[in-house]
Amino acid sequence: MNVLASVIGTVGNLALIVILVVNKNFQRVGREFLLNLTISDLTVTAFASPLCIIGAVKGEAYFATVPYFCEIVAAMCLTSCFTTFVSLLFFTISRTFFIRSRHRYLDFATKPRLIALCLICWVIGLTLEAPNIFGWGHTFDQKSHSCMWDRTGNYKYTLFISIGCIGAPLVAMAVCHVLTFKHIRDAKLMVYNHSLMKTWKETVKSSRILLIFFAAFAICWIPYTLVIAIDPLDELPMEVHLWVTFLAHTHSTLHPIILIFTNKRMRKFFNFKNRVSPVEMDVKKHVFQTSSSLKGNGDDVKQSIGEANSYTAQSTCTI
Numbered sequence: 001m002n003v004l005a006s007v008i009g010t011v012g013n014l015a016l017i018v019i020l021v022v023n024k025n026f027q028r029v030g031r032e033f034l035l036n037l038t039i040s041d042l043t044v045t046a047f048a049s050p051l052c053i054i055g056a057v058k059g060e061a062y063f064a065t066v067p068y069f070c071e072i073v074a075a076m077c078l079t080s081c082f083t084t085f086v087s088l089l090f091f092t093i094s095r096t097f098f099i100r101s102r103h104r105y106l107d108f109a110t111k112p113r114l115i116a117l118c119l120i121c122w123v124i125g126l127t128l129e130a131p132n133i134f135g136w137g138h139t140f141d142q143k144s145h146s147c148m149w150d151r152t153g154n155y156k157y158t159l160f161i162s163i164g165c166i167g168a169p170l171v172a173m174a175v176c177h178v179l180t181f182k183h184i185r186d187a188k189l190m191v192y193n194h195s196l197m198k199t200w201k202e203t204v205k206s207s208r209i210l211l212i213f214f215a216a217f218a219i220c221w222i223p224y225t226l227v228i229a230i231d232p233l234d235e236l237p238m239e240v241h242l243w244v245t246f247l248a249h250t251h252s253t254l255h256p257i258i259l260i261f262t263n264k265r266m267r268k269f270f271n272f273k274n275r276v277s278p279v280e281m282d283v284k285k286h287v288f289q290t291s292s293s294l295k296g297n298g299d300d301v302k303q304s305i306g307e308a309n310s311y312t313a314q315s316t317c318t319i
Helices: 002-022 031-058 060-064 069-100 102-108 111-136 155-191 196-206 208-230 238-262 264-270 278-292 297-311
Strands: 138-141 146-149
Touching: 002 031, 002 238, 031 060, 031 069, 031 111, 031 146, 031 238, 060 069, 069 102, 069 111, 069 138, 069 146, 069 155, 069 208, 069 238, 111 155, 146 155, 155 208, 208 238
Parallel strands: none
Antiparallel strands: 138 146
């Protein structure tokens, strides 16, 4: 299962990177954050996960043969995971910002600013990993069969990862989703004031991709968070640690899969017969530019929702 997840994740994330680079019209809102998220996911699926598989098969002795090999693997894995969390959070915030204040978002979200924010994601990830690089060190964890920080020796850092690095982004994304749902619901009540059920269905449809991203983040990382937090004495069985570690690493495999099943544009990219022609893309681009110039409160809100639905690939992180 580990090998299959690693292969699927690597191929899927590479394909998603190609799509985001080649097709400029795919995922306009938060596109840079999604690309950043995909790159960090690729680091996990292409490097960290395979090395965990090797660790499970050959054990600690394999990493001891090369000086600092385990330390490099752990630093790369942790930095990538932290960057994934922050990128998914920024992706979710950008979509919420766009839904609630489209014009302000478009004024703020210039390409240099978005690139700078993506770099900040990596700086944050590296900063969170820095204590292990410059003092606390890394080790081969016998229970999870992976190179990581000293989970039991630095228990305060373990709690910091559980609460600050995983729990805090999860709560922040949940708040963003609540704000987004409330805004979409209020806007669509004006359009569908005759049917509360129809309003609810439209609200769920509008945010389903990022909600699935959020659910995937929660399902994959909450078990890991709980296990490392409640096991300071390393008493839980090896099988438990192996399973939650596998589940956590699987998170980096899920994003391209989610997009394939929920985003028509991504499916069309892989289906030559159904691809959008250059003429159609020019027409859609013209419609987007024309509609962006419209003004008016009710129409503006409705338009923001429509654009977000069309251009949102969500989670994320996490999301």
